[in-house]
Each structure stands twice: as structure tokens, then as C-alpha cells.
Amino acid sequence: MTRPVLEVSGLAKHFGGVVAVDGVSFTVNEGEILGIIGPNGCGKSTLFNCILGQLTPSAGTVRLDGTDVTGATPEAMNRRGVSRTFQLLQVFPELSVRENLILAGQEHRGSMVSRLFGPGDAGLTNEADRMAEVFRLGHLTRAKAGGLSYGQQKLLDAAMAFMAGPRLVLLDEPAGGVNLTMLADLKERLRVMNAEHGATFVVIEHNMDFVMSLCTRVIVMVEGKVLMSGTPAEVRADPAVLDAYLGH
Numbered sequence: 001m002t003r004p005v006l007e008v009s010g011l012a013k014h015f016g017g018v019v020a021v022d023g024v025s026f027t028v029n030e031g032e033i034l035g036i037i038g039p040n041g042c043g044k045s046t047l048f049n050c051i052l053g054q055l056t057p058s059a060g061t062v063r064l065d066g067t068d069v070t071g072a073t074p075e076a077m078n079r080r081g082v083s084r085t086f087q088l089l090q091v092f093p094e095l096s097v098r099e100n101l102i103l104a105g106q107e108h109r110g111s112m113v114s115r116l117f118g119p120g121d122a123g124l125t126n127e128a129d130r131m132a133e134v135f136r137l138g139h140l141t142r143a144k145a146g147g148l149s150y151g152q153q154k155l156l157d158a159a160m161a162f163m164a165g166p167r168l169v170l171l172d173e174p175a176g177g178v179n180l181t182m183l184a185d186l187k188e189r190l191r192v193m194n195a196e197h198g199a200t201f202v203v204i205e206h207n208m209d210f211v212m213s214l215c216t217r218v219i220v221m222v223e224g225k226v227l228m229s230g231t232p233a234e235v236r237a238d239p240a241v242l243d244a245y246l247g248h
């Protein structure tokens with residue numbers, strides 16, 4: 001039976017007179033890859049920020065595994081197993097690939113105790129090296145992140161979000177600025193995380209081909225609202241979606 005991991009209900013966010021998110025509802029089931037698409041400024045990032053606790057919603061609720069987590073802090077959401085990437089890279093250039101992965105794992109656990117009293121690596125070195133392998137960075141674990149190509153840094157950024165076995169991962173434009181070869185790699189790696197490691201995630205992305213070929217279901221947002229949701233094939237075939245993108 002499918003179990004909802006995330007349930008967003010009537011979520012809204014106002015910035016003064018600007019209604020960035022306007023009553024959005026959707027569910028993400030275990031093992032799903034949900035895509036969120038929509039024109040620039042339609043509220044996708046604000047929606048992520050409200051789910052993750054970076055912003056407090058003006059209205060609506062967020063439930064994780066059935067528990068109301070509306071307004072919880074990002075740290076509390078991390079501890080509950082929700083992690084994210086941002087549009088801009090969040091890797092530490094001076095640290096190695098392995099160190100970046102370990103740090104991300106520590107952050108997701110949110111455990112000061114393990115940081116203060118546990119082993120220096122919080123027992124995460126093996127997992128970091130495994131994750132580097134999964135994301136095709138296994139030969140670069142000791143390399144400084146800042147010395148990697150942009151595409152490799154995006155791979156690392158995505159890999160970091162999957163450290164410490166998160167329940168749900170929110171990826172904000174993982175494909176942005178990545179060249180075609182690395183894009184195929186990234187998509188394949190995300191598929192592996194889903195198929196072999198059971199990861200559930202939500203992806204905001206402008207690259208339509210990427211979303212349509214990766215996601216099991218897609219939500220289309222326009223002006224803060226959900227215009228429609230469906231399988232990639234249903235979304236592609238919907239005239240209202242074409243209108244939203246191309247104007248008329």
C-alpha cells in the first residue's frame with residue numbers, strides 16, 4: 001500500500017501584498033519522485049522554503065509521516081529526515097568531497113552530541129565513501145570540492161542531500177547549469193537512489209526533459225497555485241500547461 005510521506009494542505013505564503021504561494025495541496029507517497037514545474041516566479045522555491053521551515057507559511061499545513069510539522073525549524077525538519085538542496089551550490093570548496101559528505105550527514109542528524117562526543121567523523125566516513133561511489137565521485141573522495149567541475153559539484157551537492165538516510169529529499173534545480181553529459185549522469189544517479197535505495201524525493205526543475213524522464217508524477221504551478229498534476233505524459237498533453245509556458 002502506498003503511504004504518504006509528505007502531505008501539504010492549503011499552503012499559502014504572502015509577502016506583504018505578494019501572494020507567492022496560494023493554497024497549494026499535494027501528497028508525496030513513499031518511493032515517489034515528484035516533479036514541480038512552473039514559470040519563473042510561480043512560487044516553487046517559496047513552497048520548498050515553507051515545507052522546510054526556512055519560511056513560516058501564512059496558512060495551511062505540512063504533515064510528515066502523518067505528523068503535523070507546520071512551522072517547524074529547518075533543524076527540526078532535518079532531524080525528522082527531510083533534507084534539501086538549494087538553487088545555488090552549497091558545497092564547501094576548501095573541504096574534500098568526503099568531508100563535505102560527512103558534514104552533510106552530521107547536519108542531517110542534527111546531533112550536537114554526536115559532533116561533540118562521537119568520533120570525529122561521527123561514524124559517517126564509510127557512508128560518505130559509499131555515497132561518493134553512487135554519485136560517481138568515488139575516485140575524488142580526497143579532492144577539494146572547489147577543484148571539481150561545476151557538474152561534479154552539482155553531483156556532490158545532490159549526494160550530500162542523501163546522506164544519513166533521509167526520509168524525504170527536496171532538490172531545487174539540481175540540473176541547473178549542468179552540461180548534457182553530466183545531466184544524464186545525474187538523472188541516472190537519482191534513479192539509482194530511488195530504485196535501489198528507496199529514496200523519496202521532490203524535484204523543482206526548469207529542464208522539462210529532465211523532469212519528464214525522471215519523475216513519476218508532475219505538479220504544474222502557475223501564479224502560486226497548482227494548475228494541474230499528473231503523469232509526465234498527462235502533463236505534456238495538457239493544453240493549459242502549454243499555454244502557461246508559451247503564453248497565448
Ligand SMILES: Nc1ncnc2c1ncn2[C@@H]1O[C@H](COP(=O)(O)OP(=O)(O)OP(=O)(O)O)[C@@H](O)[C@H]1O
Pocket residue numbers: 015018019020038039040041042043044045046047
Ligand atoms: N522574500 C521575499 N519577499 C518578497 N517577495 C518574495 C520573496 N521571495 C519570493 N518572493 C516573490 O514570490 C514570488 C514567488 O517566488 P519564488 O522564488 O518562490 O518563485 P520560483 O517559482 O521559485 O521562481 P524561479 O523559477 O525563478 O526560481 C515571486 O513573485 C517573488 O518575487
